Amino acid sequence: MRIRPYIPEDRDALVRITLICFDGVSIDQNIEKKFGKVGGRDWKFRKARHIIQDIEANPEGIFVAQEDGEPVGYITTRPDHETKIGWIPNLAVLPEHRRKGIGKALMDRALDYLKEKGMEMAKIET
Incomplete structure (x- = not known):
C-alpha cells in the first residue's frame, strides 16, 4: 500500500469509492429516505x-491510498x-481493503499536511 498525492486521473475513482463507502451511512442518503429526493437529485x-x-477547493490536500496500482481509499483536507x-x-x-491500517495512514498523512500548512488544529467531519 502506498499513500500518494491526488492526480486528476483519480477523480472518477474517488467518486466511485465515495458512493460505495458512504452507501448506508451518508447524511444525504438519510435525508432522502426521510424526505425524498431534494431538488430532483438523489443522494449519490x-x-x-x-x-x-473538495477536489476543486484543494487538490494538493487530497491523498490517495493505492494498492496494485489502483486507488482503494482517499482523504480530503x-x-x-x-x-x-x-x-x-x-x-x-x-470495504475489502479495511482493517489494514489504510485509514490510519491516510489520516496521519492528512494531519501532517495540515501541520505543514500551519494549522494548529484539525476538525474531522468524516
Missing part, C-alpha cells in the same frame, strides 16, 4: 458533488489560514 449526486468540490483550523471533510477506504 449530492455526495459525489461534495468530493468534486482544507486548510483555513484565517482560523488556523484545518478541515478533514472526507475519508473513505473500500
Whole structure:
C-alpha cells in the first residue's frame, strides 16, 4: 500500500469509492429516505458533488491510498489560514481493503499536511 498525492486521473475513482463507502451511512442518503429526493437529485449526486468540490477547493490536500496500482481509499483536507483550523471533510477506504491500517495512514498523512500548512488544529467531519 502506498499513500500518494491526488492526480486528476483519480477523480472518477474517488467518486466511485465515495458512493460505495458512504452507501448506508451518508447524511444525504438519510435525508432522502426521510424526505425524498431534494431538488430532483438523489443522494449519490449530492455526495459525489461534495468530493468534486473538495477536489476543486484543494487538490494538493487530497491523498490517495493505492494498492496494485489502483486507488482503494482517499482523504480530503482544507486548510483555513484565517482560523488556523484545518478541515478533514472526507475519508473513505473500500470495504475489502479495511482493517489494514489504510485509514490510519491516510489520516496521519492528512494531519501532517495540515501541520505543514500551519494549522494548529484539525476538525474531522468524516
